[in-house]
Amino acid sequence: MKRKLLLFTIFIIGFVFVFSGCQLLTGNQTAFTPEDSLAVHFLDVGQGDAILLVDNNETMLIDGGNPEYGEQIVDYLADLGITQLDYVVATHNHNDHAGGLTDVVANLDVDNLYLTNSEETTASKNLIAAAKSKNIPISNPSSGSAMAFGSSTINFLGPLSVHEDVNDDSLVMKVTHGTHRFLLTGDMEETAEKELLAQNLDLAADVLKVGHHGSYSSTGYLFLRTVNPRYAVISCGVNNDYGHPHDEPLSRLNDAGSVIFRTDLLGTIVATSKGEQLSFDKNGVTPTQPYQEVDNGLVATANPVSEAPANTATAENASYIGNKNSKVYHLPSCSGLPKESNRIYLNSLDEVHSLGLTPCGICKPPS
Numbered sequence: 001m002k003r004k005l006l007l008f009t010i011f012i013i014g015f016v017f018v019f020s021g022c023q024l025l026t027g028n029q030t031a032f033t034p035e036d037s038l039a040v041h042f043l044d045v046g047q048g049d050a051i052l053l054v055d056n057n058e059t060m061l062i063d064g065g066n067p068e069y070g071e072q073i074v075d076y077l078a079d080l081g082i083t084q085l086d087y088v089v090a091t092h093n094h095n096d097h098a099g100g101l102t103d104v105v106a107n108l109d110v111d112n113l114y115l116t117n118s119e120e121t122t123a124s125k126n127l128i129a130a131a132k133s134k135n136i137p138i139s140n141p142s143s144g145s146a147m148a149f150g151s152s153t154i155n156f157l158g159p160l161s162v163h164e165d166v167n168d169d170s171l172v173m174k175v176t177h178g179t180h181r182f183l184l185t186g187d188m189e190e191t192a193e194k195e196l197l198a199q200n201l202d203l204a205a206d207v208l209k210v211g212h213h214g215s216y217s218s219t220g221y222l223f224l225r226t227v228n229p230r231y232a233v234i235s236c237g238v239n240n241d242y243g244h245p246h247d248e249p250l251s252r253l254n255d256a257g258s259v260i261f262r263t264d265l266l267g268t269i270v271a272t273s274k275g276e277q278l279s280f281d282k283n284g285v286t287p288t289q290p291y292q293e294v295d296n297g298l299v300a301t302a303n304p305v306s307e308a309p310a311n312t313a314t315a316e317n318a319s320y321i322g323n324k325n326s327k328v329y330h331l332p333s334c335s336g337l338p339k340e341s342n343r344i345y346l347n348s349l350d351e352v353h354s355l356g357l358t359p360c361g362i363c364k365p366p367s
Helices: 067-079 101-107 122-133 190-198 221-227 247-255 349-354
Strands: 010-012 029-031 037-042 051-055 058-062 087-090 113-115 146-149 152-158 172-177 180-184 207-209 231-234 259-262 269-274 277-280 293-295 298-300 320-323 328-330 343-346
Touching: 037 172, 067 101, 087 101, 101 122, 113 122, 152 190, 190 221, 221 247, 231 269, 247 259, 320 349
Parallel strands: 058 087, 087 113, 180 207, 207 231, 231 259
Antiparallel strands: 010 029, 037 051, 037 269, 051 058, 146 152, 152 172, 172 180, 269 277, 293 298, 320 328, 320 343
16 A cells, blocks of 8 residues: 555654764654644754655655755655655745755655756755655645645645745745644745735744744744734754744744744644644643734734833834733834734833733833
8 A cells, every 4th residue: 555644643753863963853742633734843953954744645755954864764664664655845946945855855755756847955955866866746835825635635825936036946845734723834034024025925823934044134023914824843953053933023022922833842842733722742832921812813812911101202202112902012103013903102211011011022122
């Protein structure tokens, strides 16, 4: 039988090894993919990305980390009983996303390979050569297209154009299973985020795979407010040379009330959507700010600041600008100011403190 996907509970017992400077995928988790569920495996591939989607009898691997992780991903899939993949996707052509996919394509039966329309790299050339040697169909999903995947739907939202920065050429995918939505962004940065926002696309998601390993250049405030994720997953390596994840996106995610899961701290993370339940096999970092539900595009919270304080501050002369909903305050020059209807204009820190506001992690106003 071509596809050998186990549909029962599988226990994967593994250990952490160091081999050729590379941390192996770790187990000690339960991968449970019952009928009519979606399992999303955020694989620990060090400083890179790799995501496995399993929905009933269908499988998709999105990215494969650096080349040294290819064999380990093949082993991880074998432990799950997967010897065939319906889809392999390289969100973009950088080595830490496309590099490990060459081994995957060479060693497994793969039905389809999806690539982005971007400048070729050594990693993408190797991947394409491996696919062509096995006559695997290669295509570039267009933005606005959609496909059925098991009991889920996958929408390709971006990229909307070709960019100088290959990161912004990342395929952006929204996976919907029942009422649960996963937004997978590759290494998309703020340039591409703004393009998506300008199209008024439905970006709302329960789970955000944070762009570019948590770089400061991704996950802008406006984009984050629009997505409004309850959970955020960051794929990055332990003590990586880039300092990922950076403080700025971590602060923005905290302001949004998102629970943060990091592969450098937790290893491989598995999220499962079944019925009305969305669960994770690990515990994330709980934010200090409350999560705010969205109703008709407007953010609402159980304990908003209901009225602006009595003061003379205006948009023209305010020293600080507070957010009625998130209870965060900003400098007037901050790039992450709230919408006008949620603003509180303040003259002094005394007024800020009287409202119990907390400082923005981007503009870092005095406290």
